Amino acid sequence: MKESLLDIVCCPLDKHDLELEVTEREEGEDGEIVAGTLTCTDCGETYPIEDGIPNLLPPDMRE
Amino acid sequence: MPEDPEESRGPTETRDALAERRGQNAPVYEPAEDSSLLAEAAVEHARGVTLEVGTGSGWVAQRVRAEGDATRVIGSDVNPHAVRRARDRGVEAVRADLLAPFRDGALDTVLFNPPYLPTDPDNEWDDWQEVALSGGETGRELIEPFLDDLPRALAPDGVALLLVSSLTGFAEVVEYAVDRGLRAETVAEESYPFETLSILALRHRAPDN
Numbered sequence: 191m192k193e194s195l196l197d198i199v200c201c202p203l204d205k206h207d208l209e210l211e212v213t214e215r216e217e218g219e220d221g222e223i224v225a226g227t228l229t230c231t232d233c234g235e236t237y238p239i240e241d242g243i244p245n246l247l248p249p250d251m252r253e
Numbered sequence: 254m255p256e257d258p259e260e261s262r263g264p265t266e267t268r269d270a271l272a273e274r275r276g277q278n279a280p281v282y283e284p285a286e287d288s289s290l291l292a293e294a295a296v297e298h299a300r301g302v303t304l305e306v307g308t309g310s311g312w313v314a315q316r317v318r319a320e321g322d323a324t325r326v327i328g329s330d331v332n333p334h335a336v337r338r339a340r341d342r343g344v345e346a347v348r349a350d351l352l353a354p355f356r357d358g359a360l361d362t363v364l365f366n367p368p369y370l371p372t373d374p375d376n377e378w379d380d381w382q383e384v385a386l387s388g389g390e391t392g393r394e395l396i397e398p399f400l401d402d403l404p405r406a407l408a409p410d411g412v413a414l415l416l417v418s419s420l421t422g423f424a425e426v427v428e429y430a431v432d433r434g435l436r437a438e439t440v441a442e443e444s445y446p447f448e449t450l451s452i453l454a455l456r457h458r459a460p461d462n
Contacts, residue, residue, distance in 0.1 A: 192345065198302060198327070198360075202353035243336050243346050246354035251331070 191223045191244050199228075202248050206232035280334045282309035282385035286443070287450050291366050291416050294441045294452040296321040298412055301361025304329060306351060306399065309385060311339030313364060318344065323362060332381050351399050352406040360406050363413035367395045369421040392421035393429070400430050404457065412456050414440070419449040427453065434458050 193210065201208060207230075214225040228237040228244055238245050245252065292313045295303075299321045305314040308328030318326040328339040329349040340346040347354065352363070368385055371392035388394050396415070403413055417426050427437045434457065441452040 191347075195327075195345065195347070198356060199347065199354045200356045202350065205357065241337070241340075243340055243348060245348040247331065247348055247350055248353065251350055253333075 191239055191242055193220070193223060195244070199244070199246060201230035201233060201235060201237075202246050203235060204230065204233050206230055208237070280381045281332065281338050282335070282382070284310060284312040286445060287366050287416050287418075288313050290441055290443055290450055290452060291364060291414065292316045294414050294454075295362070295364050298414060298440065298454065299323040299326075299362040299364070301325075301408070301411075302359060303327070303362040303364065304352075304355065304360050305344075305364040306349075307331075307335075307365060307367060307385075307395075308339045308344065308346070309335050309366075311335075311342040311344040311346070313366065314339060314344040315342045317364070332384060334381060335385075351395070352402040355406045357405055358408050358411075361408045361411045363403065363407060363411070365399060365413065366416040367399065369393075369396065369416075369418050371420060388421060391425075392418070393425065396421065396426055397429060400426075400433050400435070400455075403455065404434055407455075407457065409457060412454050415453045415455060417451045417453050419451075420447075423449075423451060430455055431458075 208228040209231050210228055212223050212226040215221045215223050222242055223239055224242050226239045295317045299317050301324055303323035303326045305328045308314050308330050311328050314326050314328040317323055328344040329347045330336050331350055336346040336348050369388040369392045370386050372387040374390060407413060417423050430437050435455045436458045438454045439451050440454045443450050
């Protein structure tokens with residue numbers, strides 16, 4: 191996931207901003223985020239980033 | 254009664270025939286005629302930040318990225334196998350339910366080839382292929398919530414290209430979109446043995462002068 195995706199996505203539940211926490215990033219400047227968490231700045235719901243793909247499904251639609 | 258034997262097929266037979274043509278057991282929808290029609294229209298119309306909803310294998314998104322004028326192409330899908338395939342093709346992938354995680358007015362172009370086959374609720378497959386093909390009893394079960402949220406996420410001068418099959422009810426889809434403050438224009442159309450596929454371009458309706 192590119193960090194600039196944060197300009198386009200929001201919390202699917204309340205549309206507030208997401209805060210990014212990176213646990214693994216590709217090397218180099220502007221390296222893509224491989225793993226981390228997106229947290230809603232309002233409701234606090236968390237969304238995982240795994241294998242470079244953010245999972246922004248609402249919690250009741252995740253397996 | 255229609256005279257063409259293809260026309261007299263029931264919805265279940267039609268669905269099974271389409272599913273077979275499209276690889277019923279695949280966990281990710283493979284590109285078919287509808288994908289080509291959407292890709293051609295998208296290459297022509299897409300610009301700015303472009304999202305393909307339900308990107309499946311990512312084939313349409315990749316073509317738009319390679320051939321169109323979009324500055325950025327994102328593919329979303331509810332299916333985890335699909336988003337991985339799309340990312341492997343070089344498409345920015347997001348796992349999402351329709352337009353739910355996209356900011357207000359953030360999308361200049363939205364592309365959607367929805368699951369549209371009318372499906373008998375007693376005869377569902379309950380797998381990823383069904384998610385990719387079935388539009389519920391009316392065929393519009395995903396199209397309607399998509400149209401409900403589209404005016405929010407679409408940029409003021411943005412355009413959405415929606416693939417609509419005659420099996421889904423073209424007039425019903427147009428009416429639903431118009432009721433949500435959108436205007437609809439057909440930009441491409443092709444007929445096949447048991448359906449006609451149209452690409453509807455949807456834009457915000459300009460305020461009355």
